[in-house]
Amino acid sequence: MTAALQTIALGKHFGALHVTRQVNLSLAAGARHALIGPNGAGKTTLINLITGALSPDEGQVLLGGRDVTALPQARRVKQGLARTYQINQLFSDLSVLENVAISIAERVGAAGNFWRRASANSHVIDEAVELLARLKLDAYALTPVRELPYGRQRLVEIAITLGQKPTVLLLDEPAAGVPSAESHIILDAIAALPEQIAVLIIEHDMDIVFRFAKFITVLASGGIIAQGTPEQIAGDAHVRAVYLGQGGDV
Ligand SMILES: Nc1ncnc2c1ncn2[C@@H]1O[C@H](COP(=O)(O)OP(=O)(O)OP(=O)(O)O)[C@@H](O)[C@H]1O
Numbered sequence: 524m525t526a527a528l529q530t531i532a533l534g535k536h537f538g539a540l541h542v543t544r545q546v547n548l549s550l551a552a553g554a555r556h557a558l559i560g561p562n563g564a565g566k567t568t569l570i571n572l573i574t575g576a577l578s579p580d581e582g583q584v585l586l587g588g589r590d591v592t593a594l595p596q597a598r599r600v601k602q603g604l605a606r607t608y609q610i611n612q613l614f615s616d617l618s619v620l621e622n623v624a625i626s627i628a629e630r631v632g633a634a635g636n637f638w639r640r641a642s643a644n645s646h647v648i649d650e651a652v653e654l655l656a657r658l659k660l661d662a663y664a665l666t667p668v669r670e671l672p673y674g675r676q677r678l679v680e681i682a683i684t685l686g687q688k689p690t691v692l693l694l695d696e697p698a699a700g701v702p703s704a705e706s707h708i709i710l711d712a713i714a715a716l717p718e719q720i721a722v723l724i725i726e727h728d729m730d731i732v733f734r735f736a737k738f739i740t741v742l743a744s745g746g747i748i749a750q751g752t753p754e755q756i757a758g759d760a761h762v763r764a765v766y767l768g769q770g771g772d773v
Pocket residue numbers: 537540542560561562563564565566567568569609
């Protein structure tokens with residue numbers, strides 16, 4: 524079966540720093556895949572290479588079997604690749620509904636005249652309202668994003684990516700900065716993601732990783748040091764020494 528997302532021998536240097544080394548990843552449709560590793564391991568860089576925010580020095584990125592390595596970010600989004608950021612990137616003065624509707628309008632090609640012809644875009648609003656209900660954000664629809672508790676702001680980011688109807692979703696620390704009392708909101712939302720989407724999540728919260736992921740890749744110093752099921756990773760002595768023994772408490 525063709526992978527929804529595949530990287531082949533991906534490599535990247537920042538000057539003398541070899542930050543991505545021969546990374547081979549493969550996610551089937553519907554994958555629940557976590558990327559873990561110490562701070563500075565190169566996790567966000569890998570996501571940036573996959574999305575096209577950075578160009579690799581070596582290797583390829585394939586989406587649904589098609590080589591997209593040379594395509595700009597926007598074209599990859601059109602081909603079904605969506606992401607969230609480690610630090611959120613929302614329009615904080617706009618309402619939750621507006622943030623999500625803009626994403627949908629962009630997808631359906633209504634963005635150019637969205638503000639002038641709101642009445643002609645009722646299908647966009649309908650879809651946004653439905654998405655907010657699905658993520659239990661409906662009570663906040665008209666609230667400016669900056670007034671939301673941080674956990675809910677992070678949910679808005681996920682709603683925006685779903686507005687793009689992705690086949691592959693990359694989540695860079697979706698629970699970062701969220702107080703632990705609120706982190707179950709994020710866990711519930713990612714557990715309820717449409718099952719056909721291939722999801723790659725970067726997360727330091729091992730509770731979230733081990734509950735969500737069916738497969739885990741461990742990155743250290745830019746290279747993959749282990750891949751396997753959560754049970755295999757939790758029992759891997761090398762992984763425990765490099766990462767779980769220090770940061771995570773599995
Ligand atoms: N634009 C850049 N220029 C130079 N070095 C960079 C750049 N971006 C990242 N780095 C370096 O590359 C390495 C990997 O960074 P990256 O942000 O990918 O790590 P990470 O695994 O996401 O870490 P964290 O868990 O802290 O988010 C780090 O040493 C970082 O300082």
